[in-house]
Amino acid sequence: MKIFAYGIREDEQAALKEWMTNHPEVEVGYTDELLNPQTAQLAAGADAVDVYQQLAYTPETLTALHELGINKMSLRNVGTDNIDFETARCFDFSISNVAVYSPNAIAEHAAIQGARILRQTKPLDHKIENHDLRWAPTIGREVRMQTFGIIGTGHIGHVLIDILQGFGAKVIGYDIYRNPELEAEGIYVDSLDELYAQSDVISLHVPSLPENYHMINKETIAKMKDDVVLINVSRGDLMDIDAVMSGLDSGKIFGLAMDVYENEVGLFNKDWSNDKLPDEKIADLIARENVLVTPHTAFYTTKAVYEMVTQSMNASLAFIKGEETANEVKY
Ligand code: COI
Structure with a gap:
């Protein structure tokens, strides 16, 4: 053999x-x-x-x-x-x-990055590196005060729900396949529109399928609450990144944590420290204070x-x- x-x-x-x-x-x-x-x-x-x-x-x-x-x-x-x-x-x-x-590897990365966006750790770290030790304006939002909308409640989504409930946050979920245990807890909403309307933070945990392609787009972003935080540790093509960048520009989206990118093949898991990044959008996203980019490392434990x-x-x-x-x- x-x-x-x-x-x-x-x-x-x-x-x-x-x-x-x-x-x-x-x-x-x-x-x-x-x-x-x-x-x-x-x-x-x-x-x-x-x-x-x-x-x-x-x-x-x-x-x-x-x-x-x-x-x-x-x-x-x-x-x-x-x-x-x-x-x-x-x-x-x-x-x-x-x-x-290890569903936990990915779920815990989503939770950590989401919490970092809410607590504005990236701009705070930059201020501290520059010896600017003032508090304002980097005021945080508490995890437990948020409603998290989890799209996809399979293995990873389920662990994320447990982690967020441990923080004391309210969690709602949407999935075409309902998990009986989560159903008993009453976490499900009946439509994505309801989830968009109610969530302060939205995290994606669905596969890359034609029906999920660019599910986060101009129209769906318009249905979300102002100051929404988006987390994508699943697949890059779930998001229309141009629509997300417009949402960041307008201030509709408070912050984005992304571990995946539609054009990541050939880009992620390579050392670009001595070269210009060949993708202007990812360079723009990395430079933003309210965006956390990780190069598909959520799984990497x-x-x-x-x-x-x-x-x-x-x-x-x-x-x-x-x-x-x-x-x-x-x-
Ligand atoms: C997968 O398991 O499909 C992932 O997305 C992680 C991969 C980079 C190993």
Whole structure:
């Protein structure tokens, strides 16, 4: 049995090596290169590939694997939006993701960044760095005084609700699939419009699907309360960033915490410290005192990385052995 893993970063190696020690019966090869039609050849002889990348798994890439006799692919992340499912279906690919690696990693990042916007920590830090130790005008808004609207109450949304309730905040939620436990608590509103109208802070926890594309746009922003705070740690294409920037310019939006950006591929997780940022919008957003940009790092914790490696390798092994895995993506 052989699994070949792509895009293995240094911080993933310890978990991978532990998995290899615990599974001496499996031959494991790995590379730091990403999977593409050329690098697919590295997996020759393998029964399954283990991958994480934001680059697309194109028809060409999947065909290259198919030609090597490989039709088992385990993703080390949640999002499957970069897979060409039509080709995958054609070649009968078994695909798994790691749907739950650490909901807390992402939820707690959303809570922290939202609280930082409310307490104006970015402008306050800048003032202090400049030895301006006055209080005004960086007055904070207390988390417990806000109504948080959580769009999407799956694993991550649910943990965020728990964290915010711990702060004493009022939380309302919207989801097309209602969680019975949260339903019993009465957190659900019946429509997104109701959520927009009632929320001081709105946090997005839904996947990138055609129906969610640019759900935060000029029209939906107009339905929100003045001074709303927006948090997006999910997917960049949920927001029409131009509409959000206009809302920031007009003062309708009090602040934005964003960990994802529609054009982040090729931009995030790269060192631009010696070069001009190639994206003017992200440079503009980073420069704003009421915007917190993080480069898709909400997930990036030791616990999450361990789970991503371990669960994806377990899923690859299950596929090879013909066993069921709860992480299989049904498509
Ligand atoms: C995902 O798991 O899909 C994420 O968004 C995190 C990724 C950057 C590893």
